Amino acid sequence: MRRLIPTGDATRPVEFAQDAQPVPAPGEVLVKVEAFSPNRGETFLLETPEPGLMPGKDVAGLVVQAAADGSGPPAGTRVVGHPPMGGWAEYTAVPTHSIAVLPDEINAVQAAALPLAGITAVRLLRTAGAVTGRRVLLTGASGGVGHYLTEMAAAAGAEVTAVTATAERGARLLELGATAIVHDVADADGPFDVVLESTGGSALAATLARLVPGGTLVWFGQASRTPATVNFFDLLAGPENAVIRHFHYAGAPYGPDLATLLRLVAGGRLHTEIGRTADWSQTAEVLIELRERRIRGKAVLTIGASR
Known part of the structure; x- marks a missing residue:
């Protein structure tokens, strides 16, 4: 073969x-x-x-x-x-x-x-917990994971602000339920209850500063390929009791999550x-x-x- x-x-x-x-x-x-x-x-x-x-x-x-x-x-x-x-x-x-x-x-x-993008999105939302009525900031939103995350989080009742490189890339995310599209974290109208961060570099510290006190940042990627740095004193001056959670999607079995994704697609609830x-x-x-x-x-x- x-x-x-x-x-x-x-x-x-x-x-x-x-x-x-x-x-x-x-x-x-x-x-x-x-x-x-x-x-x-x-x-x-x-x-x-x-x-x-x-x-x-x-x-x-x-x-x-x-x-x-x-x-x-x-x-x-x-x-x-x-x-x-x-x-x-x-x-x-x-x-x-x-x-x-x-x-x-x-x-x-x-x-x-x-598979990989969809399973990642499902497991990220489980990690984030209940998002109904919560404000969610998502970076790197125009990739495969971002589209699934946006649609599922919005369907669950979250207010999703998606960060994309261009307006063209963000247009479809608005159709999928995003509340707002921005092209720079600094333009995001926070604060946010949950941040789902996938770009690394300067974005990690910038998004962390946008959290509400006690908010959670889930770090699931480094698409920029630039290591992230967080200054302790900046963090101290930022939202109190913020939580940073590392995330990796891996861990079999994958079949049940794939079946969930298929059910959502077949029912027109995920694209x-x-x-x-x-x-x-x-x-x-x-x-x-x-x-x-x-x-x-x-x-x-x-x-x-x-x-």
């Missing part, structure tokens, strides 16, 4: 190679991949790839071999999955605790855009925001666009016919 492997070349980060079809472990299904979605964090790993790196964590396709231990769906079932690696290939093995069965109304392209769809022969070009933040929302690559 064919798979995409890292090259270490920033101008063409992946290339095709021949590989043996994966042999699933007893608790895994073998999936014929119809669509996959790269994440911006994966583009960073490709800059100096570790030996044996096989990217790919967001996939959708058809189960062609059921799990030997009897868990999971039978062959012939359409699924979305979140494997630990190796999803940029014609076939991939996925643990049965990290898949969900697709309803007929959701196609492979839509489904592939859900997959896909800024770029292309055949997987164009993966290298799409990865560069994603790395350079030229894609709003998610990018999805298709392998052959998908539905």
